[in-house]
Amino acid sequence: MVEELKIDNDQETKDMLENSEYKYGFVTPIEQEIIPKGINEDVLRYISKKKNEPKWLLDFRLKAYEKWKKMKEPSWAKLKIEPIDYNGISYFAAPKEMPKSLDEIDPEIIDTYNKLGIPLEEQKKLEGVAVDVVFDSVSLVTTFKDKLAKLGIIFCSFSDAIIEHEELVKKYLGRVIPSGDNYFAALNAAAFTDGSFVYIPKGVKCPMELSTYFRINAEDTGQFERTLIIAEEGSSVSYLEGCTAPKRSTSQLHAACVELIAFDDATIKYSTIQNWYPGDKNGKGGIYNFVTKRGNCVGKNSRISWTQVETGSAITWKYPSCILSGDNSVGEFYSVALTNNKQQADTGTKMIHLGKNTKSTIVSKGISAGFGQNIYRGLVEVSEKAENARNYTVCDSILIGENCGAHTFPYIEVKNPSAQLEHEATTSKVGEDQIFYCQQRGMSEEDALSLIVNGFCKEVFRELPFEFAVEAERLLSVSLEGSVG
Amino acid sequence: MLDIINLHAEVEGKKILQGLNLKINKGEIHSIMGPNGSGKSTLASILAGKEDYEVTDGDIIYNGESILELAPDERAQQGIFLAFQYPIEIPGVSNGYFLKEALNSINEARGKPVLKPVEFGKLIKEKIKKLKMDDSFLKRSLNEGFSGGEKKRNEILQMAILDPIFSVLDETDSGLDIDALQIVADGVNSLRGPEKAFLVITHYQRLLDYIVPDFVHVLVNGKIVKSGDKGLALELESKGYSWLEG
Secondary structure, eight states, rough: OOOOOOOOOHHHHHHHHHHHHTTOOOEEEEEEEEEOOOOOOOOOOOHHHHHHTTTHHHHHHHHHHHHHHHHOOOOSOOOOOOOOOOSBSSSSSEESOOSSSSSGHHHHHHHHHTTTTOOOOOOOOOOOOOEEETTTTTTETTTTTTHHHTTOEEEHHHHHHHHHSEEEEEHTTTTTSSSTSSSSHHHHHOOOOOOOOEEETOOOSSEEEEEEEEOOOTTOOOOOOOEEEEEEETOOEEEEEEOOOOOOEEEEEEOEEEEEEEEOEEEEEEEEEEEEOOOOSOOOOOEEEEEEEEEEOOOOOOOEEEEEEEEEOOOOEEOOOEEESSSSEEEEEEEEEEEEEEOOOOOOEEEEEETTTTTEEEEEEEEEOOTTTEEEEEEEEOOOTTTEEEEEEEEEEEEESSSEEEEEEEEEEEETTEEEEEEEEEEEOOOHHHHHHHHHOOOOOHHHHHHHHHHHHHHHTTSSOHHHHHHHHHHHHHHHTTOOO | OOOEEEEEEEEEEEEEEEEEEEEEOTTTTEEEEETTSSHHHHHHHHHHTTTTTTEEEEEEEEEEEEEEEEOOOHHTTTTEEOOOOSSOOOOEEHHHHHHHHHHHHHHHTTOOOOOOOOHHHHHHHHHHTTTTTGGGGGGGEEEOOOOHHHHHHHHHHHHHHHHHSEEEEEEETTTTTTTHHHHHHHHHHHOOOTTOOOEEEOOOOTTHHSSSSSEEEEEEEEEEEEESSSHHHHHHHHSHHHHHOO
């Protein structure tokens, strides 16, 4: 659907584009176990066995696989996707030496995470942030696990959760996103390898940020992780995920599932800083980021808030959503999506109002530069029984240059006449006048652009935990490099 | 300090400046007056380096060197400041943050140390008080929702913080009431000094009661047709421009 666009021949622009570097594009040289490419029942059995999974989980995988085989890739998104060879991907890659503790982790990997700004060594650990470290198909380590356990909080890899907290996983897995929900969710349900598991017991406010750092390292592999967060009555948690991948000329698939469940008076705040390798300036390589994220506000007065900053990936296809089942529950979606060069993003949210007096807020900020295509797609649905539902949506797009595009597809379905919905949308160009004004005050053109774009995103950034807001601003500036001139 | 030599400029093929000559020395305040469309604001934009204008002939020499090839930010870093006739709004960027970023860019380019937040806070408090502005001003988005007077005062605040060498004021007086005019003029006067120079572009003589210029020039059809002292401004006030347009 994306138009073929002419190549910009302006030499200066070209030079600048080539100068803009993806900082995290290196490969970690370690010995890895990578299973042969392709997907079939044997592969799923292998993964399941490797992780010592109970039989019910293998059955869950096999059922999902049966469903997936009968499904077709979705084609409704306004995306131009090269055909994906699902048998050209390896579904499991892990370091050969699996560490039993932090001390046993390969120094190369420690070094990798240092470069990514996530120190793993005990003495350098980030204060106030617990990290689950996922490297290709496996979680290597989870920090502050014991400290959190004292409060009854479970924060561990999905693999550990299956072994150590089987009943919880069994109870909630697939409850928000059924295994046959959509093509990529079904693929994930069949082939997921690891991810994070969070359980916050009744009445506990998690005292630190929980986060997962996803890193793809191996070539020709896909990453299929699964995250499950359960917040019991009266509890609260703030969780953040970050992700990067090496620079490669072939695209890699990342198809994740995230399920959130919030009971009475519970709050889950889920933030994403997505910085997968975006491909080169001609659109070669880069991650296909096809992700299903959904939360269910099961309980009364519960709240689920999604904040995402999407700057990476060649293609982004994700719609973090909220099912507002509990009365007075609140769903929020704050999004910044940036597409530069040949990146494409089709992203947005679904707010499904089922309970009474439910409220949702959607703030979407799309930034398109270069030949980037940025699509907001969102659904607000108010069911018959959802008395007094409220939604406020604001959807702004900003364009940088002449060759990019911004598109908005808002869907609204209201079945209860008491609903009140507001929708605002704007599209603007970064004004030359704005840039000139900043330059006249001494700032370079690039600094000016980054200042203006960060201002545009402010409403979203202020939803992020403070440390990460700073990171998001920096990331946005780096991702915009080369888009002026 | 500044020497404009036989400057010809056009925008979208339309000739606007047609052989403008002007020399400004350190310590001087010059005023340019003229009817609408005479090229006053074009001159201001060209001095600041706006891309839309094409200089077809002539030169602008600033501190001994041509600045025609310099980008707007390089000119700003060398001490050229333009107080905009219509200050631009930048949503989501606080006024205070913008000023800090601007000052840091300029200090960095001049090899001066970048101010610590505390030092910057002190500096800005002092300046803001002088201009009789409220502290809340700094937290608001840059120029967004500002009244006309607030925008103009904000330009003067920026000038006071960035401490330029050569400042161009493009119709800073338009839309100001007498009180605001007085504040703006006080701001400019406090920046006067033997090493500084100003070019004040205005329609009205009244600003020049507060900022007394050393020279007044009349711009008509892209050329300076008459120069004099403050008396010339008074003469224009009573006689209009038509006698000079010939």
